[in-house]
Amino acid sequence: MTTSTDPTPFATLLSRCAPEWEAYRQHAFVRGLAAGTLPAEAFRRYLRQDYLFLVHFARAWGLAVYKSRTIAELRQGLDSLKAIVDLEMGLHVDYCARWGIDEAELEALPEARETMAYTRYVLDAGHRGDLLDLHVALAPCLVGYADIARWIETQAFTVRGPANPYEAWIAMYASEEFQAAAQAERDWLDARLSGQTAGRLDGLAATFRDAVRLEVDFWQMGLDGAGA
Amino acid sequence: MTTSTDPTPFATLLSRCAPEWEAYRQHAFVRGLAAGTLPAEAFRRYLRQDYLFLVHFARAWGLAVYKSRTIAELRQGLDSLKAIVDLEMGLHVDYCARWGIDEAELEALPEARETMAYTRYVLDAGHRGDLLDLHVALAPCLVGYADIARWIETQAFTVRGPANPYEAWIAMYASEEFQAAAQAERDWLDARLSGQTAGRLDGLAATFRDAVRLEVDFWQMGLDGAGA
Amino acid sequence: MTTSTDPTPFATLLSRCAPEWEAYRQHAFVRGLAAGTLPAEAFRRYLRQDYLFLVHFARAWGLAVYKSRTIAELRQGLDSLKAIVDLEMGLHVDYCARWGIDEAELEALPEARETMAYTRYVLDAGHRGDLLDLHVALAPCLVGYADIARWIETQAFTVRGPANPYEAWIAMYASEEFQAAAQAERDWLDARLSGQTAGRLDGLAATFRDAVRLEVDFWQMGLDGAGA
Amino acid sequence: MTTSTDPTPFATLLSRCAPEWEAYRQHAFVRGLAAGTLPAEAFRRYLRQDYLFLVHFARAWGLAVYKSRTIAELRQGLDSLKAIVDLEMGLHVDYCARWGIDEAELEALPEARETMAYTRYVLDAGHRGDLLDLHVALAPCLVGYADIARWIETQAFTVRGPANPYEAWIAMYASEEFQAAAQAERDWLDARLSGQTAGRLDGLAATFRDAVRLEVDFWQMGLDGAGA
Numbered sequence: 001m002t003t004s005t006d007p008t009p010f011a012t013l014l015s016r017c018a019p020e021w022e023a024y025r026q027h028a029f030v031r032g033l034a035a036g037t038l039p040a041e042a043f044r045r046y047l048r049q050d051y052l053f054l055v056h057f058a059r060a061w062g063l064a065v066y067k068s069r070t071i072a073e074l075r076q077g078l079d080s081l082k083a084i085v086d087l088e089m090g091l092h093v094d095y096c097a098r099w100g101i102d103e104a105e106l107e108a109l110p111e112a113r114e115t116m117a118y119t120r121y122v123l124d125a126g127h128r129g130d131l132l133d134l135h136v137a138l139a140p141c142l143v144g145y146a147d148i149a150r151w152i153e154t155q156a157f158t159v160r161g162p163a164n165p166y167e168a169w170i171a172m173y174a175s176e177e178f179q180a181a182a183q184a185e186r187d188w189l190d191a192r193l194s195g196q197t198a199g200r201l202d203g204l205a206a207t208f209r210d211a212v213r214l215e216v217d218f219w220q221m222g223l224d225g226a227g228a
Numbered sequence: 229m230t231t232s233t234d235p236t237p238f239a240t241l242l243s244r245c246a247p248e249w250e251a252y253r254q255h256a257f258v259r260g261l262a263a264g265t266l267p268a269e270a271f272r273r274y275l276r277q278d279y280l281f282l283v284h285f286a287r288a289w290g291l292a293v294y295k296s297r298t299i300a301e302l303r304q305g306l307d308s309l310k311a312i313v314d315l316e317m318g319l320h321v322d323y324c325a326r327w328g329i330d331e332a333e334l335e336a337l338p339e340a341r342e343t344m345a346y347t348r349y350v351l352d353a354g355h356r357g358d359l360l361d362l363h364v365a366l367a368p369c370l371v372g373y374a375d376i377a378r379w380i381e382t383q384a385f386t387v388r389g390p391a392n393p394y395e396a397w398i399a400m401y402a403s404e405e406f407q408a409a410a411q412a413e414r415d416w417l418d419a420r421l422s423g424q425t426a427g428r429l430d431g432l433a434a435t436f437r438d439a440v441r442l443e444v445d446f447w448q449m450g451l452d453g454a455g456a
Numbered sequence: 457m458t459t460s461t462d463p464t465p466f467a468t469l470l471s472r473c474a475p476e477w478e479a480y481r482q483h484a485f486v487r488g489l490a491a492g493t494l495p496a497e498a499f500r501r502y503l504r505q506d507y508l509f510l511v512h513f514a515r516a517w518g519l520a521v522y523k524s525r526t527i528a529e530l531r532q533g534l535d536s537l538k539a540i541v542d543l544e545m546g547l548h549v550d551y552c553a554r555w556g557i558d559e560a561e562l563e564a565l566p567e568a569r570e571t572m573a574y575t576r577y578v579l580d581a582g583h584r585g586d587l588l589d590l591h592v593a594l595a596p597c598l599v600g601y602a603d604i605a606r607w608i609e610t611q612a613f614t615v616r617g618p619a620n621p622y623e624a625w626i627a628m629y630a631s632e633e634f635q636a637a638a639q640a641e642r643d644w645l646d647a648r649l650s651g652q653t654a655g656r657l658d659g660l661a662a663t664f665r666d667a668v669r670l671e672v673d674f675w676q677m678g679l680d681g682a683g684a
Numbered sequence: 685m686t687t688s689t690d691p692t693p694f695a696t697l698l699s700r701c702a703p704e705w706e707a708y709r710q711h712a713f714v715r716g717l718a719a720g721t722l723p724a725e726a727f728r729r730y731l732r733q734d735y736l737f738l739v740h741f742a743r744a745w746g747l748a749v750y751k752s753r754t755i756a757e758l759r760q761g762l763d764s765l766k767a768i769v770d771l772e773m774g775l776h777v778d779y780c781a782r783w784g785i786d787e788a789e790l791e792a793l794p795e796a797r798e799t800m801a802y803t804r805y806v807l808d809a810g811h812r813g814d815l816l817d818l819h820v821a822l823a824p825c826l827v828g829y830a831d832i833a834r835w836i837e838t839q840a841f842t843v844r845g846p847a848n849p850y851e852a853w854i855a856m857y858a859s860e861e862f863q864a865a866a867q868a869e870r871d872w873l874d875a876r877l878s879g880q881t882a883g884r885l886d887g888l889a890a891t892f893r894d895a896v897r898l899e900v901d902f903w904q905m906g907l908d909g910a911g912a
Contacts, residue, residue, distance in 0.1 A: 058293065058302050059812075065290025065309065066351075067584050069659065071317070074286050078313050081293065085306050089299070113901055116894065117797055120804035123294075127811055128523050128743075130586040195653040203525065210800065217797055287584075295812050297887065341673055344666065345569055348576035355583055356515075356751050358814045423881040431753065438572065445569055514758050518749025521742065521765065522807075527773070530742050534769050537749065541762050545755070579750075 009193035009201075010143075010186050013136075016205045020212040024144060025151050029219035034152040036164035038226075043166065044099055045225025049115045049218070051092050051106050056119035058084045060126060060138060067131040076188070083181070095168070114221035118214035125207050132192050136204045139189060140215045146182030149173035237421035237429075238371075238414050241364075244433045248440040252368065253376050257447035262380040264392035266454075271394065272327055273453025277343045277446070279320050279334050284347035286312045288354060288366060295359040304416070311409070323396070342449035346442035353435050360420050364432045367417060368443045374410030377401035465649035465657075466599075466642050469592070472661045476668040480600060481607050485675035490608040492620035494682075499622065500555055501681025505571045505674070507548050507562050512575035514540045516582060516594060523587040532644070539637070551624070570677035574670035581663050588648050592660045595645060596671045602638030605629035693877035693885075694827075694870050697820075700889045704896040708828060709835050713903035718836040720848035722910075727850065728783055729909025733799045733902070735776050735790050740803035742768045744810060744822060751815040760872070767865070779852070798905035802898035809891050816876050820888045823873060824899045830866030833857035 007015065014021055029046070032038030058081060065077035093103055126134030152158050152170055161167060172178060193201070235243065242249055257274070260266025286309060293305035321331055354362030380386050380398055389395060400406060421429070463471065470477055485502070488494030514537060521533035549559055582590030608614050608626055617623055628634060649657070691699065698705055713730070716722030742765060749761035777787055810818030836842050836854055845851055856862060877885070 055299065055302065058306075059296060060294075062290045062293025062296070062302075062305060066287045066294060068287060068290070069584070071283070074283065074290075074313055077290060078286075078309050081306050081309065085302055111894065113801055113898065114797075116805050116898070117801035120808045121800050123808045123811070124804045127583070127807070128525070128586070130584070130589070133586070197651040210795065214797065214800070297812070339666065341573055341670065342569075344577050344670070345573035348580045349572050351580045351583070352576040355579070355811075356753070356814070358812070358817070361814070425879040438567065442569065442572070511755065511758065514762075515750045515752060518746045518752070518758075518761060521746025522744075522750060524743060524746070527739065530739065530746075530769055533746060534742075534765050537762055537765065541758055 008186075008190045009196075010139075010189040013189075013193065013201070013205055013208055017209040017212055020209050020216065021144075024140065024212050024216045024219070025148050027216060027219040029223050030148055030152065031155075031157070032223075033166045033169060034155055034158040036159045036166055038166065040099070040165070042222045042224075042226035044101060046219075046222030047092070047096050047099055048101055048106065048109055049112050049221065051089075051096065052109055052111050052115050053119060053218075054084055054089055054092060056115075056123065057138075057141065058089075060119075060122050060134065063123065063126045064131060064134055067126065067134060069131075073131065091172075112221055114214070114217045118211070118218055121210060121214055125211070129203075129207075133204065133207060135185070135189060135192070136208050137211045139185065139208065140211045142185050143182050143189075144212070144215060145173045146179050149178070236414075236418045237424075238367075238417040241417075241421065241429070241433055241436055245437040245440055248437050248444065249372075252372060252440050252444045252447070253379050255444060255447040255451075257451050258376055258380065259383075259385070260451075261394045261397060262383055262386040264387045264394060266394065268327070268393070270450045270452075270454035272329060274447075274450030275320070275324050275327055276329055276334065276337055277340050277449060279317075279324065280337055280339050280343050281347060281446075282312055282317055282320060284343075284351065285366075285369065286317075288347075288350050288362065291351065291354045292359060292362055295354065295362060297359075301359065319400075340449055342442070342445045346439070346446055349438060349442055353439070357431075357435075361432065361435060363413070363417060363420070364436050365439045367413065367436065368439045370413050371410050371417075372440070372443060373401045374407050377406070464642075464646045465652075466595075466645040469645075469649065469657070469661055469664055473665040473668055476665050476672065477600075480596065480668050480672045480675070481604050483672060483675040483679075485679050486604055486608065487611075487613070488679075489622045489625060490611055490614040492615045492622060494622065496555070496621070498678045498680075498682035500557060501568075502675075502678030503548070503552050503555055504557055504562065504565055505568050505677060507545075507552065508565055508567050508571050509575060509674075510540055510545055510548060512571075512579065513594075513597065514545075516575075516578050516590065519579065519582045520587060520590055523582065523590060525587075529587065547628075568677050570670070570673045574667070574674055577666060577670055581667070585659075585663075589660065589663060591641070591645060591648070592664050593667045595641065595664065596667045598641050599638050599645075600668070600671060601629045602635050605634070692870075692874045693880075694823075694873040697873075697877065697885070697889055697892055701893040701896055704893050704900065705828075708824065708896050708900045708903070709832050711900060711903040713907050714832055714836065715839075715841070716907075717850045717853060718839055718842040720843045720850060722850065724783070724849070726906045726908075726910035728785060730903075730906030731776070731780050731783055732785055732790065732793055733796050733905065735773075735780065736793055736795050736799050737803060737902075738768055738773055738776060740799075740807065741822075741825065742773075744803075744806050744818065747807065747810045748815060748818055751810065751818060753815075757815065775856075796905050798898070798901045802895070802902055805894060805898055809895070813887075813891075817888065817891060819869070819873060819876070820892050821895045823869065823892065824895045826869050827866050827873075828896070828899060829857045830863050833862070 029038065029042065032042070061077050061080040061084065065074060065081070068074045068077055093106065096102070096106060122134070122137040125137035149170060153174055158170075160170065164170070193204070196204070257266065257270065260270065289305050289308040289312065293302060293309070296302045296305055321334065324330070324334060350362070350365040353365035377398060381388075381402055386398075388398065392398070421432070424432070485494065485498065488498070517533050517536040517540065521530060521537070524530045524533055549562065552558070552562060578590070578593040581593035605626060609616075609630055614626075616626065620626070649660070652660070713722065713726065716726070745761050745764040745768065748764070749758060752758045752761055777790065780786070780790060806818070806821040809821035833854060837844075837858055842854075844854065848854070877888070880888070
């Protein structure tokens with residue numbers, strides 16, 4: 001996150017929530033994915049809830065479209081919606097199938113508390129504030145998954161390739177395409193965060209911190225699923 | 229609108245606002261389009277504002293995505309967004325170019341009061357109520373344009389083909405594709421309106437009537453543009 | 457609006473929309489109120505629609521309560537709501553009664569396009585943006601009426617006292633209490649506008665200008681009522 | 685909940701979520717309040733978070749004001765806001781003081797996940813749907829606390845009077861005033877639920893069930909506080 005030059009505004013926001021960010025990035029669930037040692041049942045629990053998460057994530061990008069002021073913002077929201085609804089949901093259904101979760105099961109799933117907590121927090125942050133508040137609340141997801149995939153790639157205990165049952169998950173988020181989307185989001189955030197008042201930045205840092213905490217809970221929910 | 233069998237719930241809604249609907253469908257602006265006699269300046273004024281309208285129309289469909297409860301509703305909203313942002317906006321820019329309005333002019337346009345009135349009314353109806361309220365407020369646009377195109381096709385004074393400078397406009401909304409989209413919307417509305425309480429239907433009829441009145445104003449704004 | 461020292465941020469915002477602000481403040485409707493020459497029918501049309509306006513104005517302050525981040529903001533929104541619902545609506549009903557408009561008529565009123573346009577614009581500005589956007593869109597009303605009352609007080613053609621049938625209207629908005637409420641709003645706006653980026657201020661100025669334009673239309677609607 | 689005659693629409697909604705409702709009403713936290721055996725630290729954790737809850741509860745009633753369609757609905761929302769901001773928040777601060785929690789501590793509190801989960805769920809249910817969805821999501825709180833106080837009053841293990849450190853809490857929610865407010869809400873819900881389609885009632889029951897589950901978590905959060 002640090003460079004030889006001044007940190008960007010988003011990097012500064014991140015550094016204000018460093019303990020929460022590390023708790024998120026280095027969570028036991030993530031370590032288990034990296035090492036390939038995560039219990040399958042934990043992953044299945046995560047996968048199922050992540051499908052429900054995607055539905056609300058799509059709703060959040062719908063809200064972003066509503067909140068747009070420019071054609072560029074409209075297109076940004078629409079592109080995210082397409083990525084989620086046209087691409088990720090399908091991949092998710094396929095992925096779930098490979099792990100023995102069929103579509104009928106996905107449709108009938110009860111929503112876990114941790115899924116409700118994070119998704120509704122994001123939606124309320126977006127409604128209460130403006131487009132920037134919404135993006136900041138969403139950042140732990142898009143920017144976070146990209147950062148986590150890069151972190152996994154650099155750990156000594158990480159196992160890549162067919163020996164790791166979670167290779168496909170790691171590869172997706174480490175992919176050039178996903179990394180580029182996350183970088184585009186960071187660039188957008190840097191441009192928008194630049195020049196904001198200290199009071200505004202405090203509020204955004206609080207939103208970001210809460211959102212990261214709720215992402216930590218989401219990993220934990222998966223892990224707890226292994227014992228259920 | 230009438231058939232030999234019972235009217236559908238949406239047809240009943242329409243029949244409750246028949247004077248407003250006819251004022252919309254048979255407006256002097258529409259007659260001018262049909263006969264090819266509309267002053268070019270009136271059409272240009274309409275075209276320019278319709279571009280701004282599209283931006284808020286896209287925002288309304290973003291709101292519809294946010295308000296969705298099912299994957300089918302998410303996809304319906306996304307499909308409408310794609311149609312507007314990926315297709316209609318581009319067509320509109322091309323169309324404007326043919327009428328001597330360039331993109332830079334479109335970007336810098338001040339928003340007419342009539343554009344603000346209708347678009348913001350729709351957005352508030354959607355926020356205040358649920359997805360059905362939003363669709364009902366949007367119906368005069370999608371369903372209305374399809375109905376108007378069909379009405380134009382049956383009038384004795386209508387001129388079709390190259391002799392009518394507005395042929396492209398008529399052809400677009402009379403096209404099978406647009407008519408099918410409008411019919412799909414009517415079907416969705418019929419399914420949702422069915423079985424609603426009388427009080428709920430009264431509220432929706434009021435929303436629909438107001439939205440139609442504001443569409444009438446939108447035509448009038450175009451017409452007034454000819455005298456400016 | 458100008459002082460010997462630097463203008464406040466809100467005064468700067470005002471000065472960016474000076475032509476619209478003067479069109480609002482010095483509108484023929486306002487001049488007619490000041491001189492006591494406004495046709496009674498114009499005033500009645502305004503009064504009726506202003507009642508409907510109050511309903512949506514209350515909704516806007518409900519939205520402000522929703523958008524609050526602090527107890528102070530909650531209380532600010534609640535105080536405005538109380539002022540509107542507990543006080544102004546009652547005064548309005550009484551006032552209307554004195555002008556021969558009874559409450560049953562008020563309840564059954566169709567909403568004028570100008571009422572819809574301004575109120576829905578404010579509500580959308582508030583939903584799309586944050587609490588500051590909402591306040592800026594509301595400012596032409598609260599701050600504007602106070603400014604207009606002060607302007608009336610300094611005009612040579614103004615008639616005060618029983619000779620002016622609109623004395624009660626002028627006195628209400630010129631009252632110390634209303635002026636203090638408007639000043640409190642200006643102070644809040646000055647505090648919030650301070651330190652905002654140039655891009656943010658441009659956006660807020662555009663919102664403010666549009667809202668002022670729609671207030672001008674609201675006066676005009678009253679005036680047009682005299683000829684109806 | 686049952687009577688010799690047909691159950692009301694709200695009673696039917698309740699009966700569809702009977703297991704969740706009983707888990708809420710008979711939670712160990714509630715039993716501890718009734719018997720006076722709840723660890724003080726559990727109550728303190730609950731009290732602190734309930735203060736934050738009130739802030740978002742007020743925001744929810746602000747949203748209800750925004751969503752109103754009639755003067756009666758405006759007043760209903762405003763009355764609830766006054767009860768929360770003018771009355772309950774003050775009582776809460778006093779109550780907290782008696783339990784050794786000062787106002788400065790309240791202002792600086794981090795929000796527990798369970799507080800975020802329930803409050804944001806309610807706010808999103810209200811935004812996504814209409815005023816009825818919002819009320820249904822809020823019902824476990826207002827109607828639930830009244831029902832819980834009545835349930836406490838009928839249990840053999842309940843201790844009333846100075847021997848129970850939670851007497852004031854029980855007395856407040858068992859009070860005629862609070863019971864009357866809850867009954868008014870039930871009456872409103874019965875009127876609105878009546879005649880709704882089966883599909884609509886299914887959706888509302890799902891919202892109600894989720895909200896009750898999140899209230900159960902809120903009790904559990906208090907209880908977990910005792911061990912922290």
